[in-house]
Amino acid sequence: xxxxxEIVIEVxxxxxxxxxxxxxxQVVLKHLSFKIYSGEFVAIxxxxxxxxxxxxxILGCLDRPTTGxxxxxxxxxxxxxxxxxxxIRGSKIGFVFQNFNLMMKRTIADNVSLPLIYQGVSDHERxxxxxxxxxxxxLEGYENRLPTQISGGMQQRVAIARALINNxxxxxxxEPTGNLDTRTSDEIxxxxxxxxxxxxxxxxxxxxxDVADYAKRLIKITDGQxxxxxxxxxxxx
Amino acid sequence: MIYQILKEAWIxxxxxxxxxxxxxxxxxxxxxxxxxxxxxxxxxxxxxTKTFDSMGTNLIILGPAEVVSGGVRGGRxxxxxxxxxxxxxxxxxxxxxxxxxxxxxxxAVYGSNNYGVNVRGTTPDFLKVNNWEIETGVPFTEKDxxxxxxxxxxxxxxxxxxxxxxxxxxxxxxLKGQPFTVIGTLKAKGDNLMGQDEDNVILTPATAVRQRLRxxxxxxxxxxxxxxxxxxxxxxxxxxxxxxxxRARHHIKxxxxxxxxxxxxxxxxxxxxxxxxxxxxxxxxxxSISLVVxxxxxxxxxxxxxxxxxxEIGTRKALGAPNRWIMTQFLAESLIISFxxxxxxxILGVVLSQIAGVIYDKDVPISILSVIISASVAVLVGVISxxxxxxxxxxxxxxxxxxxx
Numbered sequence: 001x002x003x004x005x006e007i008v009i010e011v012x013x014x015x016x017x018x019x020x021x022x023x024x025x026q027v028v029l030k031h032l033s034f035k036i037y038s039g040e041f042v043a044i045x046x047x048x049x050x051x052x053x054x055x056x057x058i059l060g061c062l063d064r065p066t067t068g069x070x071x072x073x074x075x076x077x078x079x080x081x082x083x084x085x086x087x088i089r090g091s092k093i094g095f096v097f098q099n100f101n102l103m104m105k106r107t108i109a110d111n112v113s114l115p116l117i118y119q120g121v122s123d124h125e126r127x128x129x130x131x132x133x134x135x136x137x138x139l140e141g142y143e144n145r146l147p148t149q150i151s152g153g154m155q156q157r158v159a160i161a162r163a164l165i166n167n168x169x170x171x172x173x174x175e176p177t178g179n180l181d182t183r184t185s186d187e188i189x190x191x192x193x194x195x196x197x198x199x200x201x202x203x204x205x206x207x208x209x210d211v212a213d214y215a216k217r218l219i220k221i222t223d224g225q226x227x228x229x230x231x232x233x234x235x236x237x
Numbered sequence: 238m239i240y241q242i243l244k245e246a247w248i249x250x251x252x253x254x255x256x257x258x259x260x261x262x263x264x265x266x267x268x269x270x271x272x273x274x275x276x277x278x279x280x281x282x283x284x285x286t287k288t289f290d291s292m293g294t295n296l297i298i299l300g301p302a303e304v305v306s307g308g309v310r311g312g313r314x315x316x317x318x319x320x321x322x323x324x325x326x327x328x329x330x331x332x333x334x335x336x337x338x339x340x341x342x343x344x345a346v347y348g349s350n351n352y353g354v355n356v357r358g359t360t361p362d363f364l365k366v367n368n369w370e371i372e373t374g375v376p377f378t379e380k381d382x383x384x385x386x387x388x389x390x391x392x393x394x395x396x397x398x399x400x401x402x403x404x405x406x407x408x409x410x411x412l413k414g415q416p417f418t419v420i421g422t423l424k425a426k427g428d429n430l431m432g433q434d435e436d437n438v439i440l441t442p443a444t445a446v447r448q449r450l451r452x453x454x455x456x457x458x459x460x461x462x463x464x465x466x467x468x469x470x471x472x473x474x475x476x477x478x479x480x481x482x483x484r485a486r487h488h489i490k491x492x493x494x495x496x497x498x499x500x501x502x503x504x505x506x507x508x509x510x511x512x513x514x515x516x517x518x519x520x521x522x523x524x525s526i527s528l529v530v531x532x533x534x535x536x537x538x539x540x541x542x543x544x545x546x547x548x549e550i551g552t553r554k555a556l557g558a559p560n561r562w563i564m565t566q567f568l569a570e571s572l573i574i575s576f577x578x579x580x581x582x583x584i585l586g587v588v589l590s591q592i593a594g595v596i597y598d599k600d601v602p603i604s605i606l607s608v609i610i611s612a613s614v615a616v617l618v619g620v621i622s623x624x625x626x627x628x629x630x631x632x633x634x635x636x637x638x639x640x641x642x
Binding site: 062114 | 238241245248252548549551552553554555556557558559560561562635636639
């Protein structure tokens with residue numbers, strides 16, 4: 001009997017309400033519950049205003065749910081302090097952003113190894129691991145260049161290398177191809193698919209159907225609720 | 238961790254070299270100005286001390302009473318202290334020496350040279366009382382004073398102007414046509430506080446001035462008299478004794494005003510010193526305005542920097558930077574700027590003050606005070622101007638910051 005895969009994310013009855021000044025409130029996420037297992041490649045889709053960004057922020061430990069439970073690698077994080085959340089982001093999560101968010105005046109190696117600074121890793125080890133990660137995303141030998149000297153697709157690879165460097169439990173990619181042309185988008189998505197094959201858990205937020213096609217599982221959010229949760233190939237809107 | 242924060246801070250500020258340099262310049266100028274002003278103040282204080290030391294501080298100065306008419310202070314009244322009055326003070330307790338002068342300014346002539354000099358008719362004790370030293374030759378004696386011998390001791394300026402490279406000893410110069418023999422020369426004293434040349438002086442027996450230079454008006458009266466006291470803490474007591482003695486000798490009734498004035502050198506020193514101190518505090522205060530402006534410059538730059546780097550801050554936070562780290566990094570950036578600015582300002586201030594010292598031919602001290610001031614400026618300015626921007630960076634919500642365009 002094979003061991004059941006590790007649960008990376010578990011969301012239980014999660015709600016998020018924004019309270020506006022003047023007493024008004026807006027319920028953005030309504031009683032969400034799902035699990036994401038190690039090695040999965042999940043696409044979260046939804047129209048703008050559906051609550052998918054809010055969900056992403058909570059899953060990425062940038063925000064907290066109003067009620068409900070959230071367990072990351074079986075640890076409860078729903079009530080964690082700011083400092084604890086920062087530590088979780090630095091040690092268990094990798095982020096890939098739509099606009100790359102690289103520091104333009106720093107070398108590619110510095111950019112890739114940035115998360116390790118906050119983990120107290122030495123300069124030497126940071127650089128070695130950065131070079132190793134760059135190799136993994138196909139940017140061997142680029143460590144001393146500046147982000148301004150390479151293309152957008154390469155910049156996103158740098159960002160992916162940065163997301164990988166702390167050996168995260170999960171990578172969150174928020175519209176990672178939003179700023180790229182179709183051909184480069186395909187390259188980046190193929191890189192994600194490759195990384196997923198190597199066992200890396202990926203959660204992808206997108207509104208593009210063909211980008212979501214690279215994922216195996218789809219969670220569709222509509223009006224703050226899960227409209228669909230199942231294999232990508234079985235979803236036909 | 239501190240090393241990493243400092244390194245990140247250093248890389249961040251060196252990414253904007255021009256902006257950092259210009260911001261730093263504000264602090265450089267501010268610190269240099271304060272250091273210069275402190276040096277100027279201390280130089281003035283030192284000069285004051287030097288001048289008073291050269292005159293001797295255990296000194297009581299007696300002169301005519303001040304003329305007060307209708308509550309308004311006028312000039313000096315007519316001379317009221319006689320040679321005998323002064324000599325009678327010699328025997329008072331705790332008096333080390335007494336002397337007096339009758340002063341006049343005349344043209345001194347030697348050969349074809351002539352020069353306007355200050356002539357002080359005095360007694361041998363004048364040298365002791367006013368800390369003059371004989372360089373060559375001998376001083377005149379009490380006997381010379383009694384007999385009104387036309388002997389003179391001459392200052393360095395007089396030597397230069399009248400004798401040039403000749404040895405003046407034994408030569409005869411003329412004052413108002415009267416012959417005076419040079420029996421000694423005085424060591425140089427330099428300029429006094431008012432910038433007057435102390436070496437443009439001729440000392441001669443008081444009686445000689447009376448008999449040969451000043452005519453017969455109140456012939457036995459002094460212009461100024463000096464009493465040297467044995468110890469500084471006995472000054473007040475001796476002043477009281479002098480007052481008592483002189484009132485008795487002048488037959489002044491009880492309740493009537495003195496017809497003479499008594500000034501304690503120690504009090505005058507205190508007065509001038511406190512003026513000097515106020516002056517240097519004032520100068521430094523004015524100079525420190527530029528420091529305030531400089532630190533506003535840092536704060537402004539840091540606030541702009543935080544706004545500009547909002548996305549970077551959001552990214553750093555998303556990648557695991559604790560709030561404390563972000564705040565410390567921004568604080569470190571302003572501290573680095575203020576430390577470097579203060580250091581360069583200190584060096585600049587010291588160098589400029591030394592250059593000024595060479596130009597004005599004064600000893601300008603390099604004081605530990607300047608170092609203390611610039612170090613505390615570095616810390617204070619760095620923290621005060623950095624704390625607000627750093628807190629702003631710390632408080633940024635990573636979600637908002639990442640969305641910032």
